[in-house]
Amino acid sequence: MLSILGNANEDGTIDMKDVEYTESIILGSGNPTRFADATGDNSIDMLDVTKTELISLGKAKELTLVDGVGRQVNVALPVKNIIPTDYRTTETLLALGTGDMIVGVDRAFHERMDEFGLLDLPEVAVHGKSVDYEMVLTLKPDIVLLPLSQAENAEDIAKNLPNTAVVSMGLSSQKTIDSDLTTMGFVLGKEKEANELISWMQRYEDLVSEQTRDLKSDDMPTFYYEYMSGGDENWWVITPEDPSAGKVAEGAGGHNIAAGLAGTSVEVDPEWIIVKNPDFMFADLMKGFDSGPGKTEEDMENLLAKVLSGRPGFERVNAVKNNNVYLVDRDVIGGPRWVIGRIYFAKCMHPELFEDINPEEIHKEYLKKFHNLEVSGTWVYPLPE
The missing domain is CATH 1.10.1330.10 (Dockerin domain)
Structure with missing residues (x-):
């Protein structure tokens, strides 16, 4: 839309x-x-x-867009300068070829995504929070983009940034990325690029749907998708209601054991997981626990051992017994790369259906096609056979 x-x-x-x-x-x-x-x-x-x-x-000379939370925002045209205050939003915008329009970024972008460049740009926010109003006003952006997680602060931020369109958009979420790309592509004069990116994502979304369409419910294994693995919060589960990671895992040919729980990420008792006895476990690496660019399989093997340590009783869970525990970096779950994450999920659970499909190569294709990058690293471990 x-x-x-x-x-x-x-x-x-x-x-x-x-x-x-x-x-x-x-x-x-x-x-x-x-x-x-x-x-x-x-x-x-x-x-x-x-x-x-x-x-x-x-x-x-101007138009009015309706942002992700229903706010009507007037935008002066043409848009020349933009500031995304969330690092995953920045990646999505860069995929549209807007690198010369971005005049500021958030700290997390420099910390988490330095492979995408823009290293000389000032940091004006921290993940959509703590906006440096003085710096933003100095940079004179036409649009400041907030993630949906900070939508409740949009009006307050807008009051501190006169003559600036403050827009809340879900450009990092699987649930909203197509519609938001359509809108921002039009506003930024990047309709062709937005349509190309949407078509690319749709092609691989359709591929997974095609490969799994004949699966019956009994053919679908159960899985436990853990929120922010590797930290102190070991017992949080991602539900199908999560607009990003949860939605990505849906449609990959499995049953989320957290289906029916209220919320997007829910704290659970470890015994609950053991009783549910999932066939697969996916560990969410959101904060960069040594995964992604530059990381080797040996690095990830050590990380997997860390993630599984201190879990008494987990040795009885099918996922652990059958070596079906996978580390998944959130960078291949959010933004345009969400479809790569879905392919990984699907191939892990149904390798026989995706024998000739290599998610690593599709990831390389995305980085080259939309960012002109060649980046080595490990985003998922172990790699599905």
Whole structure:
């Protein structure tokens, strides 16, 4: 969905068809839609026809988008400078070819994703929090992007950043990335790049669906997806309701033992996991516990031993007994790489269905195609056979 006022017919762009549809609403033959009110004045009239036409011709001086939490935000055009305050959002924007538009990043981007460059840019936030207002105002961005996790602070942040569009978007979440890419691609003048990235993700999403479509419920193993493994919080489970990691694991041909639990990540008793006896375990490496770029399989083997240590009774769990415990770096779960994570999940649980599909090569394809990068490292361990 293109979440921009003026998208009257609610397709993937704003063109003369939207102008015609807005006219039909005014004449009474068309049904009013959420985005037909291009001027945002709660009335659909000829002013909206004019505004929609200007947007479609690339002559509008501003437009109004509806962000991920329903806020209407006016954006001055053309957009020249942007600041993403979340590192996974930054990766997604870079995949659209916006490197020359980004003028500031969050600290986590430099700490977690230095392979993507932008090392000389100032740090203006910490994961969407602690925004350095003085620095942001000095950089004069047209848009400041917040992750959905900081949406509740959007209005307060906006008050401190006059003349700046503060937008909350889920560009790192599997659940929302397609629609948000469509919207931001249009706003940033990167429609072609956004459509190409969405098509690339769709191709591999369809591949997993095709390979697993004939699986019956009894053919699907159970799995335990642990939240933030390797730290002190050893007993948190990711549920299917999680909009990022949880949604990625769904559709990979398995049953999440946390299905039905309320919340996105839930603290559980270790005995509960032992009783559930999952066939597979996926350990979430969110904070960079020595995985990813530059890490060897030996590094990950040592990390796996650490993750499994201090778990009395786990030796009785099928996943452990059958060596079906996998470390999964969150970088191949969030942003455009979510589909790579799904392929890993699917191949781990159904190697016979994905015998000729190599998720490592697909990861390399993504990095080269959308970032012109060749990066060695280990993001999943052990690699599925």
